[in-house]
Structure formats: structure tokens, C-alpha cells
Amino acid sequence: MELLVASAIGVLTTAGIYLVLRLRTFPVILGMSLLTYAVNIFLFASGRLTIGAPPILQDGVTTYTDPVPQALVLTAIVISFGMTAVVVMISLGAYLGSDDDHVDDQPEATGSEERS
Amino acid sequence: MTHWIILPIVLPAFLAPFIVLAARHHIGIQRVFSVAGVVALIALALGLVWAVSDGSVLYYRLSNWAAPFGIVLVADRLSTLMVLLTSVLALFVLLYAIGSGWDSRGRHFHALFQFQLMGILGAFLTGDLFNLFVFFEVLLIASYGLMIHAGGNARLKAGVQYVLFNLIGSTLFLFALGSIYAETGTLNMADLAQRVALIGAEETVGIRIAAVLLLLVFAIKAAIVPLHFWLPSSYAEAPAPVAALFAIMTKVGAYAIIRVYTMIFPPNLEATMGLHDLWLLPAALVSLAIGMIGVLAARKLDRLIAFSIIGSMGMVMVAISLFSPVGIAAALYYIIHSTLAGAILFLISDLVRTGRGNLDLTAQPPMRGTHMTAGMFFVGAIAMAGLPPLSGFLGKLLVLDASYGADLVVWVWAIVLSSSLISVIGFARAGSVVFWKAHGLGPMEPDAETARPATLAYVAIGGLFAMLIAHTVFAEKVHAYTTTVATELFAHDTYMSLVLETPGKLSDPKEAH
Numbered sequence: 001m002e003l004l005v006a007s008a009i010g011v012l013t014t015a016g017i018y019l020v021l022r023l024r025t026f027p028v029i030l031g032m033s034l035l036t037y038a039v040n041i042f043l044f045a046s047g048r049l050t051i052g053a054p055p056i057l058q059d060g061v062t063t064y065t066d067p068v069p070q071a072l073v074l075t076a077i078v079i080s081f082g083m084t085a086v087v088v089m090i091s092l093g094a095y096l097g098s099d100d101d102h103v104d105d106q107p108e109a110t111g112s113e114e115r116s
Numbered sequence: 117m118t119h120w121i122i123l124p125i126v127l128p129a130f131l132a133p134f135i136v137l138a139a140r141h142h143i144g145i146q147r148v149f150s151v152a153g154v155v156a157l158i159a160l161a162l163g164l165v166w167a168v169s170d171g172s173v174l175y176y177r178l179s180n181w182a183a184p185f186g187i188v189l190v191a192d193r194l195s196t197l198m199v200l201l202t203s204v205l206a207l208f209v210l211l212y213a214i215g216s217g218w219d220s221r222g223r224h225f226h227a228l229f230q231f232q233l234m235g236i237l238g239a240f241l242t243g244d245l246f247n248l249f250v251f252f253e254v255l256l257i258a259s260y261g262l263m264i265h266a267g268g269n270a271r272l273k274a275g276v277q278y279v280l281f282n283l284i285g286s287t288l289f290l291f292a293l294g295s296i297y298a299e300t301g302t303l304n305m306a307d308l309a310q311r312v313a314l315i316g317a318e319e320t321v322g323i324r325i326a327a328v329l330l331l332l333v334f335a336i337k338a339a340i341v342p343l344h345f346w347l348p349s350s351y352a353e354a355p356a357p358v359a360a361l362f363a364i365m366t367k368v369g370a371y372a373i374i375r376v377y378t379m380i381f382p383p384n385l386e387a388t389m390g391l392h393d394l395w396l397l398p399a400a401l402v403s404l405a406i407g408m409i410g411v412l413a414a415r416k417l418d419r420l421i422a423f424s425i426i427g428s429m430g431m432v433m434v435a436i437s438l439f440s441p442v443g444i445a446a447a448l449y450y451i452i453h454s455t456l457a458g459a460i461l462f463l464i465s466d467l468v469r470t471g472r473g474n475l476d477l478t479a480q481p482p483m484r485g486t487h488m489t490a491g492m493f494f495v496g497a498i499a500m501a502g503l504p505p506l507s508g509f510l511g512k513l514l515v516l517d518a519s520y521g522a523d524l525v526v527w528v529w530a531i532v533l534s535s536s537l538i539s540v541i542g543f544a545r546a547g548s549v550v551f552w553k554a555h556g557l558g559p560m561e562p563d564a565e566t567a568r569p570a571t572l573a574y575v576a577i578g579g580l581f582a583m584l585i586a587h588t589v590f591a592e593k594v595h596a597y598t599t600t601v602a603t604e605l606f607a608h609d610t611y612m613s614l615v616l617e618t619p620g621k622l623s624d625p626k627e628a629h
Contacts, residue, residue, distance in 0.1 A: 020284065039290040046298035069297065072246060076290055079253045083286070086260055088278045093264075094272035095526060101279060105349070107466050 005045050012038035025091040025101045031085065043073045086111035120167070121191045127153060132230035134595050136196065143220050147374050150226040159478070160232065161200040168196050170560055171604065173611050175243065175618070178524040182620030184307040190243035191612055192556045193601040194448075198240040198371055201452055202364050204583060205459055206233055207523050208221045208576045209305050213357035215471065215572025221355075223264040231258035232361065245303045247257050249289050250370065252337075253460070256282050257366065259368060262358040263350060272355035281346035285336040292329035292523035299323045306615040308380045309608075312387070316462065320387035327381045327388045331396070331415040334376070337369025340396075340433055341403035343516055344426050348410070352418035356466030359418070363458035364615035366429050367451050374436055374444060378605045396437035397524055402465040404430030408535035417468060417475040420546055421461045427539060431532065435515045444602035446514035449595050453507040456584045457499040463495050463577050468550060470569050478547055479553035485569055490551035492577060497543035499584055507588040512536065514595065 012034050047066030055067035095101045097100025133152040139145040168174060174191040188527075193198075210229065212218075242248050255395035262345025264275040286423025297303055299322040300311040315323055339347040347366075351359045373396075381388040410480040414420035421619065432454065469475055471483030483489070495506070502508035512532060519528040549626065587594060604610075 020280075028280055030437075032280065032287070033286045035284070036290075037288050039294065041259075042291060043294045043297075046294040057479040068303075069294075072293070072297070072564055075246070075250065079250070079286070081285055082257065083253070083279075086257060087276070087283060088266060090260065091276045092274060093267075094269065094276045097272055100271075100273075104279060 001049055001051070005049060009038050009042050009045070013043070017103065023102055023104055025103055028103050029087055029091065032087070033080075033084060036076070036084070037067060040073050040076055041081075043069050043076060045069075118174060118176050120163060121189050121241060123173050123180075124203075125189075125241065127156060127160070128230040128234040128237070132227040132234070135227045135230065136224060139352070140224070145243070146226040147214050147215060147219065150210060150229060150239045151207070154203060154210055154233070154549065157203040157237075158207060160195065161203045162468075164191050164196040165193075165200050167191075168193050169259075171600075173614050177618075177620050179372040180621045182622050183615050183618070184302050184304045185622070186620065187247050188243040188615055189241045190305075190611065190615060191241055193597075193604055194371070195240045197448065197597075198367070198546065198600060199237055200337065201367075201455060202233065202236050202240070203257060203453060205364055205580075206361065206584075208579045209361045209459060209463075211579070212360070212466075212576035213355075215570040216354050216357070216466060216567065216572075217570070217578055218266070218357050218466075221483045225265055226260065228238055228258050228261040229361070232262060234258075236364060236368060240371060243305050246293055247306065247440070247459075249286070249293060252368075253286060255365065255368070256286070259358075259362065262298065262361070263354045265355050265358060269291040271353045271355075278346055278350035280519070281336070285333055288329055288336075289333040292326050293525055295326040295329065299326060302352055304615070305375070305379055306612045309612065311380075312380055313385065315387065315620075317386060322580070324387055325389060329345075330376060331373070331391065334372045336370055337357065338366050338373065339369070339403070339426050341397050341406050341426075341430070342399075344403060347426055348419055348422040350379050351422040353418065356418075356422045356462050356469070357420075360459035363425065363455050363462065366425065367455055368431075368581060370429065370432050370436060370447070370451060374605065375432075377439065378444070379608055380609075382606075392439050393523065394436050397434065397522075399460065400430050400433030400437050401524075401527060402430070403427070403530055404434060404535050406430075408539040408542070411539045412534050412545070412547075412586075413525050414542070415477055417465045417477060417550065418462075418548060420477070420542065421458070421465055421500075422596070424461065424539060424543075425454075425458050426536060428458065430535075431512070431515060432495060433520055434528060438518055440518065440521075441599065441602040441606055443515075444605060445595065445599040446511065446518040448601055449507075449514055449591075449596035450511035451593070452587055453499070453511045453584070456580055457496060457508060457574070460492075460584065461500055462578060463573070463580070464489060464496055467492075467569050467573065478550050479549055479557060479558045482551075482554040486551060486554065488574065489549070493547055493551065495581065497547055501539045501543050503540065507584060507591060510588065510591050510595075531615045563600070 016031045016034035019027045020057035026066040050065040054061055055062045055065050135146050135149055170196045176185045176189040232255055235251050238251035239248055262277055263272055286527050292623055300308055302308055336343045383392055404427050407430050409422050410423030411420050423605050428474045432447050435443045453588055472480055499506040502512040519525050
């Protein structure tokens with residue numbers, strides 16, 4: 001369980017960082033999504049890993065899982081979902097406007113030639 | 117009285133959807149409500165500053181849940197000072213946006229502006245780290261909208277870079293919060309301060325990683341070298357009133373560093389020893405140098421101002437990273453100054469753009485209203501470069517004075533003084549090229565497509581200048597106040613006991629049945 005969660009976080013983060021370091025918007029956005037998945041799982045793990053235990057107080061139950069990370073993850077999911085939607089729209093606008101999906105600034109001479 | 121604290125967050129939070137839903141087709145009504153909201157915010161902020169000026173700390177428990185379990189909002193002298201600074205800045209920026217017509221060049225400017233204020237004020241008032249993250253996201257998502265307001269390819273492109281950089285920052289913030297929660301089991305700042313101090317010397321690995329990650333996140337916000345790359349193009353491409361409002365956003369990062377690293381990871385905490393003086397101070401010195409060299413190297417006026425913002429943030433962080441009451445007091449004085457000066461310069465750059473259509477640092481025929489704009493740029497540049505008689509000079513003196521006992525005092529003095537010289541040269545060169553050489557090129561063609569800036573735009577900049585001059589004239593009083601703020605930060609017993617020991621609602625399983 002620990003190994004599975006830890007390696008999931010590790011693989012997602014690695015793939016995410018690799019993709020973020022690409023220079024085109026599409027892989028960068030994919031990488032950002034992978035990074036947010038990684039951080040969501042990481043937040044779950046921050047409340048210790050418990051299997052099959054309820055987060056809310058109940059009669060006759062002795063082991064509980066920590067409810068706070070679940071609330072944090074829920075907030076983080078909603079926020080990252082919204083942010084991804086925003087960045088997709090803005091980068092789509094930028095791509096359609098200048099016909100160039102590079103994230104970094106291109107040298108000015110080549111940029112103007114392509115457009116003309 | 118305690119409910120007042122949440123009003124600076126609730127007011128813009130309700131005003132923004134109201135503007136979107138009820139007034140989206142009437143720019144006039146939007147303007148009236150937006151200005152009225154900001155004026156009300158100033159009144160609220162003044163009330164809060166007055167309420168905490170006797171050293172008391174105000175707090176507000178959301179839903180009345182007891183402290184480490186529920187979210188608290190806390191208003192002490194530092195928070196209320198920043199709230200007041202934000203709302204005053206917002207008023208003049210809003211007046212400029214209305215006067216120059218920027219708000220009608222795209223949709224939903226006023227709603228986004230109110231959401232932006234909600235995020236910034238919330239970040240200043242919250243007493244909970246995760247809540248700080250949420251308010252960061254609120255201010256960021258509003259800033260994405262404001263940043264690409266009025267559209268245009270260059271702006272959208274800079275917007276993509278800005279959004280992606282900040283998304284990575286947010287992800288780092290979540291990683292930091294996760295590791296803090298895993299180590300301590302709490303995210304309430306006061307509770308964290310107590311628990312972090314209890315961690316044994318052998319078990320500090322996790323919390324040290326968390327402290328560094330958190331510092332990185334705030335350094336991204338505060339644009340400290342080497343995490344400053346997002347700032348120049350996004351501030352230069354953003355609409356000028358928005359860039360002027362963004363002058364407070366870098367200060368949110370500075371505020372968060374002051375708050376978290378005086379309270380949760382104080383300088384005398386063994387686990388994070390060396391983070392301030394070994395890492396933060398050199399980074400701040402480098403950003404000061406890079407910022408001012410950028411001022412000299414910039415080829416457009418808006419980039420020049422953006423780099424001067426980086427330089428002034430470097431100055432602020434130099435003072436903060438001393439982590440002494442004197443240093444923080446100097447930093448707070450300089451924060452107020454650099455927010456006002458940065459906003460003034462961005463608004464003036466928009467006057468130049470209105471007058472002659474571009475911001476290139478090349479000699480072009482004189483624009484309309486050149487005398488007024490040139491005069492204002494002269495005063496603004498003096499303020500930002502830190503020449504006497506304005507508050508930039510006093511702030512710099514305070515920083516130099518505060519650094520007197522530090523280990524790196526020679527470096528601090530050398531870099532602060534030489535970077536001031538470089539920025540003076542940079543601003544003088546820009547001013548002479550844009551305003552003086554213009555007269556050698558003969559009068560401007562009368563049929564050019566440029567317009568004279570509106571009166572309200574001048575009023576807004578004049579108001580900011582009045583604030584800056586007041587900040588200079590009443591420097592002694594302001595500095596005395598920032599000194600009490602800084603002293604309170606290092607003796608936060610009132611804050612801690614108030615947040616943690618005041619009884620609130622607790623879930624009682626027996627009562628539920």
C-alpha cells in the first residue's frame with residue numbers, strides 16, 4: 001500500500017515535471033494536470049493511509065481516518081479543475097491569435113516571419 | 117465588532133457577482149458600485165486599523181468552530197495595515213481605470229477587480245495556512261482575468277506564461293501544505309507555531325522540507341531571484357491599471373513570508389536555522405541588483421518599471437530577511453512606499469502610451485500633455501530610485517540602518533547603494549529619451565490617432581502622489597507605527613492565546629444523539 005501510493009506520487013510527479021519542461025502549451029498543460037493528480041494523492045497520504053475506516057464519528061467504530069486531508073483534497077481538486085479550464089481557454093486564445101503554441105518567448109525576427 | 121473582520125472579504129465577494137448578474141450591460145452602474153464598494157472598504161479598513169491600534173487582536177471564527185478545527189480570521193496591526201494599503205491603492209487604480217476608459221475595453225473588469233480585492237484582503241486576514249492557499253487561488257484566478265483584459269495576442273501570450281508559472285507555484289504550495297499537515301496534523305497558524313516548536317531535533321526532516329517549499333512558494337509571489345521570471349512580461353503586458361494593482365500582489369508574498377517566518381518558523385527555531393540569513397538575504401540582494409540592472413537594460417518603459425518592481429521587492433526582502441524588529445519595521449515602511457511608487461509609475465506609463473501610442477525608449481515627437489506627464493514621471497522616478505526628498509530615500513536609509521548589525525552588512529550597503537546609482541542612471545536615461553529628446557524632433561502631427569488623457573486619470577495619479585508625499589511628511593509617525601507592528605510580530609502571545617484559548621463550538625458526539 002505504502003509502496004504503491006509512494007511510487008504513484010513519484011511517477012506522476014516525474015512525468016508531470018518532464019512534460020512541464022516541454023515548450024509547447026499542450027504537453028505543459030498535460031504535465032500540470034499530472035502534477036495536480038500527484039499532489040492530490042500526496043495530500044491524501046498526509047493524513048496517514050487507512051483502509052476502510054470512516055471519517056465521521058459513528059457508534060461502535062474505533063478506528064477512524066483523518067477527515068481533514070479529504071476536505072483539503074476536495075478543495076484542491078475543485079481549484080485545479082477550474083484553473084486547468086482557465087489555462088486551456090487562455091492558451092487556446094493565444095494559439096489561435098498568434099498561430100504559435102510555444103510557451104516561451106520566441107526570438108522576434110523568426111516570430112514575425114512566420115506570421116507574415 | 118468581531119464580525120467586522122470578515123466584511124472586507126464578504127463585501128467584494130457579494131459585490132462582484134452582483135455586478136456580473138445585475139449590471140453587466142451598464143458600465144455606468146458597474147462603475148458606481150465598484151467605486152462605492154472600494155470606498156466602503158477604505159472605511160472598513162480604517163475602522164479595523166483604529167480597532168487594533170491599542171494592541172488588541174481581533175479574530176473571527178467561521179461558523180464559531182473552535183480554533184485549530186475551524187478556520188479563523190485574525191486581524192492584528194500587520195494585517196489591518198496591509199488591508200488599508202490595499203484598499204487605498206485600489207481606489208486610485210479604479211479611478212484611473214474609469215478615467216482612462218480601460219474598464220470598458222473588455223468585459224467584467226469591475227467584477228474581476230472586486231474578486232481580486234477579495235482574494236488579496238482574504239490572504240491578509242486569514243489565520244489558517246490552507247485558507248491562505250484558497251485566497252491565493254482566488255486572487256490568482258481573478259488576476260488571470262484582469263491580466264488578459266482587453267485581449268491582444270501579446271497579452272494572451274504573456275497571460276499563458278503567467279498562468280502556468282502560478283499554477284506550478286500553487287502545486288508547490290499544496291505539496292508544502294501536505295508535508296506540514298503530515299508532520300504536525302494542523303494548518304492553523306497559531307497552532308502550528310506551538311507544534312513546530314515541539315518537534316524533536318532528530319525528526320525535523322519533514323518540517324524543514326516544508327519550510328523551504330513554503331518559502332519557495334512565497335518567493336514566487338514576491339518575485340525573488342531566481343523565481344522572478346514571470347514578472348517582467350506579465351506586468352509589462354497587463355493593462356496599466358491592472359499592473360498598478362498588481363503592485364500589491366508581490367507584497368502579498370512579502371506579507372506571507374513575514375507572517376509565517378516570524379510566527380511558525382521564527383529565526384531562533386533550530387530546525388530552520390540559516391534559512392533567513394544564509395539563503396533569503398543573498399537571494400534578496402541578487403534580486404535587488406538584477407532588478408536595477410534590468411532598469412538600465414530595458415528597451416521599453418513598461419519593462420523598465422517591471423524591473424524596478426523586482427528591485428524594490430529585493431530591497432523589501434533584504435530588510436525582511438534580517439528578521440529583527442528594526443528590519444521588519446523598515447521593510448513595512450518600504451512596502452508602503454514601493455506599492456505606491458510602483459503603481460504611480462505604471463499609471464504614468466499608460467499616460468505615455470495614450471500620448472504617443474507605444475512605450476519604446478526611443479526619441480519620438482512630443483506627445484500631448486507632455487509637460488504634465490514628464491513632470492509626474494520625474495517625481496515618480498525620484499520616488500522609485502530612492503533619491504531625496506521622497507519616501508524611497510527614507511525607506512532606503514531605514515533599511516541600511518537596520519542592516520547595521522548583520523553579518524553581511526558590507527554586502528547590503530554596497531549593493532543597496534550601487535544599485536540605487538544604477539537605477540538613477542536607468543530612470544534618467546529613460547526620462548531624457550522619452551521626454552527631452554522629443555522636443556528636438558519638432559511638433560507632433562495634429563491628426564495622429566492619440567488622445568489627451570482624461571482629467572480623472574490625472575486625479576487618480578495625483579491622489580497616489582498625495583499619499584506618497586503624506587508617507588514622506590509623516591514618515592516619523594508611520595515608522596513609529598511600523599515599529600510597533602514589528603514588535604508585536606515578535607511578541608505574538610496575544611495572538612496565540614486569543615486564537616487558541618478562546619472557547620468555540622466543538623463537536624460533541626453525545627450531544628448529537
